[in-house]
Amino acid sequence: MSHIPTKDEICEPENMVYSRTCLLTDNALSYCPGCGHGTAHRLIMEVIEEMNLQADTIGVAPVGCSVLAYDFMNIDMQQAAHGRAPAVATGIKRLYPDKFVFTYQGDGDLAAIGTGETIHVCNRGENITVFFVNNGIYGMTGGQMAPTTLPNMKTATSPFGRDTETMGYPLKITELIANLPGTYFVSRQSVHTPANVRKAKKAIEKAISYQKLNKGLCFVEIVSNCNSGWKMTPLESNKWMEENMFPYYPLGDIKVPK
């Protein structure tokens, strides 16, 4: 009978094909198991490490589930007021034009309370990168209706489903800002399968590397699940996302450099 390798033997350097980026801290993620935030964090930090940008990066965390992003990202970070991350990032980038500056925001933060800041940061063509995690719900506050909540979708504040006659329509803010001349690269991705994770990472790489071209704002939306807020298992929520979110928020590049 052949020798069954122990864990320590498997972890020998010659067997290592992947390790967690050193730009994630050792703090346990506060996100629900099954949520896409952890993968999104990991991808952004991986790219920053691979591009050797840690010393040049200033991140802006939002209000929402990712309010504690700075606990997990091993970089200098500022926590912004609800919706104001684009203004905060503008202040940093204008004063440090050579730094890499990004915001990480959810749909309530970016597309409801911060709509004005979002539109204008894009319209000014600020040379920052915006990561937008869209799960169609207010996760942290307990599953209330978001600007991106789908029609008829049930939430804590639309318990009988989002009635578009009285509650309006889901806001396709990514398509909206892609129309502004100040945006340079706009892409929508997801992180729910290995293939999608790879595509998302490529988009994140572009959104980060394009910043130093100073040609405008780069924007990556990640359509994500919220299994807790949607009251589903992680697997169910991923299936529901594919069947319901993707038709309304189709994946792929929306604006690419000419």
Added chain:
Amino acid sequence: MKDIRLMKGNEAIAEGVIRAGCDGYFGYPITPQSEVLEYLMANKTKERTGMIVLQAESEIASIHMVYGGAAAGKRVMTSSSSPGISLMQEGISFMAGTELPCLLLNVVRGGPGLGTIQPSQSDYFQTVKGGGHGDYKMIVLAPASVQEMYDFAKLGFELAFKHRIQVMVLSDGAIGQMMEKVELDEQVPRWTDAEIKIKSPWATTGKTPDRERNIITSLDLNPVKQEIININLQKKFKHIQDTEVRFERIQCDDAEYLFVAYGSSARICQKAVLLGRERGIKVGLLRPITLFPFPTIELAKLAKQVKGMLSVEMSAGQMVEDVRLAVNGVVPVEHYGRLGGIMPAPDEVLNILEKNFIKEKSYEPHTN
């Protein structure tokens, strides 16, 4: 040779911040202070000192741009007038919670609501007592001349970084718009990025291998830790109250009656003191220069000397509450104010003082 110019108050503080080595200004137009942004734009600050000037989409965006720049260790500021300052309260509270230094300017106009574009002092409570949420204070400087508008730019940044606190210059439409001569001083160089790292090691300038990551946040979900954060903030405010009080005594040494007034009202009362002395009334003026920290101890001393105090404000009676707290019932303290953008005249306030404290037969407490 001295560099003396005739300037508007708003222009003077704009020139003042350039010369104080300000790195960034973020603002939104509003009367009666739009000259600040206009002056900075016209002066090509980027070419002159490297200072960034940006017109934001709102006062809310302005204050959060200030937050971002301040959290990265830069000398940054915004300016506005009353309705715009109301919009900024969220950001000011966040800067209080994160102890970020910055310079703010409120060229006060009459309220509430859109009110008027004429001068007023009705934002005292909002500024001095904390207009945003949470227990916090700002250092509040009250200029009474165009020269002080200029001087308080540099002083404001010094105090802001000395204590890691927001400094508000609480001006008004009259001081902002009127022209006086101003003596300018030498250009203070802007800090280099290397200097910023030394002066503000807490700032988010990019994590280098030699230090842990810097995080600027006002959030701590652990109530025990959050209470400690708040207690430490209060200690800082107490220290500022003990060390940074500024005021001006005008003919106070032999005064039997006292005006207490700041900003434009102090200028009016200064003239009223002269008129009073001509009438044989021994009247003086205590002019608070810092509204927080308030000259409480000085007023308590004067309360043992004078027979009465009249707080003159272009408000319905806001600072008078702090005067009464300082005097603690030792002598009568009355208030006189004009509202809605009306400025009182010197003989008007002198007559009120006489009526309240001297013509005893006709004495009627002035009601708000």
